[in-house]
Amino acid sequence: MIALQQCSHNAWGPTCKTPPIRQQRNGYDCGVFVLDGTRALARRLAGRRQPDLNLSNLVGDRQALQNRLRG
Incomplete structure (x- = not known):
């Protein structure tokens, strides 16, 4: 599993x-x-400099994915 990490720096270091991502x-x-999580993150990254990486409300939609793949 590849985990994206949200990092920041403060006085004590990084x-x-x-x-979170819904399972x-x-x-x-x-x-x-x-x-679907990758798609949601890509859309967020395209729109903001520091996007919200929380995907705990993600709903995986098998039918929508099949429709997108069929084009």
Whole structure:
């Protein structure tokens, strides 16, 4: 698993934390969550200098992913 970390610096030095991401509730949709999470982060990065990396409200949508892949 690759974890993005949100880092900042303060008087005591750098601090990093792994932002939350919602987990799938079954044993087979992890790829859907990875792709939807990556898509959400890319949109946020394109729009702001310091985006919110919290993905705890992410909803992995298998059907929407299939539709996007079919083009």
